[in-house]
Amino acid sequence: MSKIHVTTSVNGEEVEYLCEAQQTMLDVLRDELGLTGTKEGCSTGDCGACSVIVDGDVVCSCLMLGAEAEGRNVETIEGLAAPDHLHPVQKQFLEHAALQCGFCTPGFLVAAKALLDRNQNPTETEIRYWLAGNLCRCTGYDKIVRAVQDAAAEMRGA
Amino acid sequence: MGQEPVETKWVGKRIVRPDGVDKVTGRANFGADMNLPGMLEAKILRSPHAHARIKKIDTSKAEALKGVHAVVTGADFPELKAASVDGGEAQVNLKDLGENLMARDKALYDGHAVAAVAATSASIANDALDLIEVEYELLPHVIDVEAAMKDDAPLLHDDMFTSGVEPQPKKPSNIAARMEFGAGDTAKGFAEADVIVERTFRTAATHQGYIEPHAAVAEWTEDGQSRIWCSSQGHFAIRSMTTALLDMEEAELRVMPAEIGGGFGGKTTIYLEPVALLLSKKSGRPIRIVMSREEVFRGSGPTSGSVVKTKIGATNDGKITAGEVELKYEAGAYAGSPAMPGCMTAFACYDIENAKVVGYDVVSNRPKCAAYRAPGAPMTAFAVESVLDEISEKIKMDPVELRMKNAAKEGTRALYGAKFKQIGFEETLKAAKDHPHYSAPLGPNQGRGIACGFWFNIGGESTANINVNPDGSVTVVSPNPDIGGSRASMVLMAAEVLGIDPEKIRITIGDTASIGYSGLTGGSRVTFAVGMAVVEAAKDVVKQLCERAAKIWEVDFEGVEWRDGAAHPASTNVGDFDPLTLGDLAAQAGKLGGTVVGASSINARGAGPGFGTHICDVEVDKETGRVDVVRYTAIQDAGKAVHPSYVEGQMQGGVAQGVGWALNEEYIYNDDGQLENPGFLDYRVPVTSDMPMIDTVIVEVPNPFHPYGVRGVGEVPIVPPLAAVANAVSHAVEKRMEQLPISPPRLLSIIDG
Ligand code: FES
């Protein structure tokens, strides 16, 4: 079976890869590009561990084909921090202890970043519904929601 | 006289965890992230039948597929011996362990592994699974625990004769064990009661639901230096179990701890590691196996579904005169449900003169259950705390008051035998009563429930090494996987003893060849027991540093005292010397006898029992049967919170899991004994929008056996929520909830009578 050639942008950098027609974006990121920060919790779109941002929207990369990334703009957890400082939401997750095992964390951070990119003053309810596609089994969500609230405040300069 | 809290400088501080940046940047390596050159991907074929004899397995077509390198079935494993093996927390039956790993004569549940394939890609391995021909002879199956106990139930094991019954039955059955213990005379106790409540409660089997599926990478070497990388709650236990099943010596296998994406008890056993190693041996290549979510549900351990009959009597002024519990727990396909801890914890919160508990450990055609956070305790707490709630209604007494009147305290002998030392149960009750939540008004269709819970907590074998680097910075080596921030706790305790800033300390988790054996990350033991080992190792470092200072000053060892990270003369009589800091002494290590290495190996005793009291408010939609948790407060005695944020996190996480157990989660089987909901869409765990903020109150009644008073905290918080939620719903709809989950259809039918 011949492979598909894809040119896309991942974390602001142009990348090219070959993928099989049925290969998911998640598998491409993890196995072809070595970006293992994006996690697989279910591969059926139900846990959000594989969340990435594609052209500004949060997407479950397990539900997207690698071939669909052609010409798009993909952001993953590896691209969230600048070389010399963490994104406010990463920083607040650490301050709030909003992670225990940390397996869901990349997905939450990516989803939260997408929320904060469009709304820097979300209500608690907006945060809870925005993140409802991300499962965390460890934290009970309390500290995650607070971390996002404080990241929003930090970004507003409040 | 109670033990007073210890003054601390670092213990109790909310530092950023040492592994935090790795975990928020995606750098942390979990089980499936490992990649070796030439690595093959493996997949496991699982039985689609609940109960079937395996007559023949033909793997020839799969082996012939291009890209397939090896296939194994049960026949490839060494013969199973009747023996037990160290499982890290308890001894495990080797034969059951091996058969559960890979079926031999019979498949005992939908999802039971029967063969495995290694191929150059996961998709080829999956294609090869379809080419394996298994000839099954279908056998009648049984799923329900009470049906499995019947005389004419289909038998899973023809050599299972109930233990704990005298004389032992000659006829095999699905009842692996019966257990009973008690105190006093319950008939007399019930005769003294003004009110007696008796009910039967049921809970469904639920899964631990860790978000990271099981994963392992194995590399066999012919010279006895094989390696495994996996996420587990204890790589030493993985080593014991894997080597026992493959007839290897422990030194022939090195197990590397990957980061672990949640365990909750479910990653204390083996599902993949020996299979991966055997495939590696057969193919000559490294192997990776990663479970799919469906496999996690079908093939790894849920906890027991249960039937718990409870009868409690009390006087009108709130004294419990007698209590009885009879519980039946599903073990899954092999013996070993948490029936015993279910029995032991049932009345552990209370001082009851006349009590009796009876338990049954019952096999049926379900996946073998695995430990799940406070194994066995939430189900009996659901029953007992529901009945107490009803008694408090009947005698018109505040439910906290009723519990206060009967609360276990220092000196109480628990029904299971232990005599409690200093414990903090009453303090949690008092904190509940004083909490504004307890007296806040309720809205329409709302109800409030309270419930309590107990867990033993354990200690056990623990090791730690501390290396002092030439520049005075310090590295701690811990033997236990860090699932929820334990690195931070270890660093805080080391900093406390060494008297240096935690920033100067780094920590790593040692593999099985780099540090001595330690028990599992389980039983809420790590911060307590491994923490004690770290404290001992740090004291060892301090002792060596003081010896060196004594040498430099040419004074007696007793003349040196360690304070604020430096050696000082213990008094002016010793002499007038400038303090020697850890850095000063480290810089001269070579001249003074070599690198300073602190080490400790202990069997930690005296784990302080933990207690919690929870308050839950729900709102019921009487049209749809939907229950919303609108307010929740968890109160718990932590002894001493080493890192309070992670203690709160344990409490909040336990609450969320308990809420899921109470309201939504359940294993659903069809008539053929196949699991109908092996995915997160249909097995619905609580999501962010299902939960409110979870308020926490940490009570600190020090554990006298720990240098800083620490008690385990991880398990207690899942014990009260089942009853707290159910009691709240019962009040909202004015009908008693006897069965979990309280899903919308079930609640609607109860509301509609
Ligand atoms: S792995 Fe994509 S949603 Fe779970």
Ligand code: FES
């Ligand atoms: S921190 Fe473990 S799943 Fe979220």
